[in-house]
Amino acid sequence: MLEAIILLGAPGAGKGTAAERIREQAGYTHISTGDMLRDAVKQGTELGRAAEAYMRRGELVPDDLMIRLVEERLNTAGDGSFFMFDGFPRTLIQAELLEEALRKRDGKITHVLLLESPREVLMQRLTGRRVCRRCGAIYHVVNVPPKRTGICDLCGGELYQRADDQEATVVNRLEVYRRQTESLIEHYERQGLLRRVDSSQGPDKLVADIMRILRPTGREDATHRNCRGG
Ligand code: AP5
Numbered sequence: 444m445l446e447a448i449i450l451l452g453a454p455g456a457g458k459g460t461a462a463e464r465i466r467e468q469a470g471y472t473h474i475s476t477g478d479m480l481r482d483a484v485k486q487g488t489e490l491g492r493a494a495e496a497y498m499r500r501g502e503l504v505p506d507d508l509m510i511r512l513v514e515e516r517l518n519t520a521g522d523g524s525f526f527m528f529d530g531f532p533r534t535l536i537q538a539e540l541l542e543e544a545l546r547k548r549d550g551k552i553t554h555v556l557l558l559e560s561p562r563e564v565l566m567q568r569l570t571g572r573r574v575c576r577r578c579g580a581i582y583h584v585v586n587v588p589p590k591r592t593g594i595c596d597l598c599g600g601e602l603y604q605r606a607d608d609q610e611a612t613v614v615n616r617l618e619v620y621r622r623q624t625e626s627l628i629e630h631y632e633r634q635g636l637l638r639r640v641d642s643s644q645g646p647d648k649l650v651a652d653i654m655r656i657l658r659p660t661g662r663e664d665a666t667h668r669n670c671r672g673g
Contacts, residue, residue, distance in 0.1 A: 445517075445550030447526040447541075448657070451627060452558030454616045455565035455572075457642045457649060460581050461558065462529045464650045469657060471527035474516055476509060478579060481605075501607050501615035503623055506536045510544075517544055533624045538631075555631040556653055558642035562617065569613045573602040587646070 448471065450458040459475060466473045480498060483491030490512065494504045513531060520526070532538040545551055560568075571584040573593075577600025582589050589595060593602050607616065631637040638656050642649050 445520060445524050445526070445545060445548045447528060447545060447550060447552050449528045449532070449552060449555045449631075450530075450558060451555055451624075451631070451637075452642060453560070453565055453620045453624075454613065455569040456558035456560050457568070457646065458529045458558055460587070460646050461642070461650055461653060462527055463581070464646065465527060465653060465657075468650070468654060469525075471525045472520075473527050473529060474513070474531065475529040476512065476531040476533075477529070479512060479516070480504060499606055499612070501612040502619060503533055506534055506540075509533075509537055510540045513541065514544055517548065520548070532627065535626055535630060538627055552634075552636055554638060554656060555636045556656065557628060557631075557637055557639045558649070559639055560641075560643040564643050565617060566610075566613060569608050569616075570610055572605065572608055574605060575600040576603050577601070 450462055452458050459477070462473045462475065465471060480491070480494045484495045484498070485491070490508060493508060497504045509531065517526075528541075532541050542552070568583060568586065571586070573582045573584060573589075574580070575582075575595035575598065578595060578598045580595050580597050580600075581587070582595075582602060589602060594600075595602060607613070628637065640649065640652050640656070644652075
């Protein structure tokens with residue numbers, strides 16, 4: 444049986460930060476399509492070359508490329524896998540194809556967690572975000588600062604600002620979310636899967652709220668069973 448949870452929310456809502464903590468506490472395999480795409484761009488693969496211009500503008504990468512990417516990732520799943528999608532699906536078509544892909548594998552979505560924060564919080568978070576070039580750890584110059592400026596606490600790697608975190612691109616990403624992704628809220632609400640979480644609070648309280656929602660499925664027992672996907 445394959446079970447999946449989805450972290451839904453605007454850019455900067457804190458999906459990646461929460462996902463890493465949920466992975467540590469509950470053992471879900473973390474699938475971040477943003478991380479997978481950035482990796483493909485870095486490696487210069489065919490997908491990376493096709494996706495780069497969309498990402499730089501803050502537009503969505505076409506659905507057919509995204510579906511292929513996620514299908515390939517699901518094909519490597521073993522029996523009894525627990526997945527946490529971060530940044531996928533982002534369109535109704537992606538949502539429908541994900542449901543079909545899970546059904547084919549005798550799987551299902553158990554929860555869709557909508558991380559909600561006001562726009563000014565999203566702007567402040569995205570423009571202040573820094574990411575480790577080596578291990579991908581996420582920081583913020585004010586909210587989650589590293590011990591030494593510009594250096595990752597975990598691996599000593601260099602911290603950098605994502606190309607799409609420039610203010611003009613951030614404004615476009617928020618608009619793209621409103622136009623193309625917000626309709627998923629209603630889609631999952633209709634299925635009775637959606638749970639809203641206040642993501643303007645700090646990461647510890649946010650993750651505690653999420654764990655209270657997930658606990659009835661018993662996934663907190665799965666610690667370290669799966670690992671970071673990507
Ligand atoms: P992606 O990488 O998925 O970006 P996103 O959805 O825009 O989300 P972000 O990574 O910007 O934000 P987040 O919610 O994860 O916040 P984070 O935890 O980092 O996608 C990038 C691009 O790839 C897209 O624009 C698109 O082009 C393409 N793409 C990806 N998936 C696609 C798909 N399915 N279809 C088509 N195209 C796709 O936190 C942000 C900052 O806030 C950090 O500095 C962090 O330290 C801080 N912070 C986080 N949580 C808290 C908290 N609780 N309190 C205080 N500070 C916090």
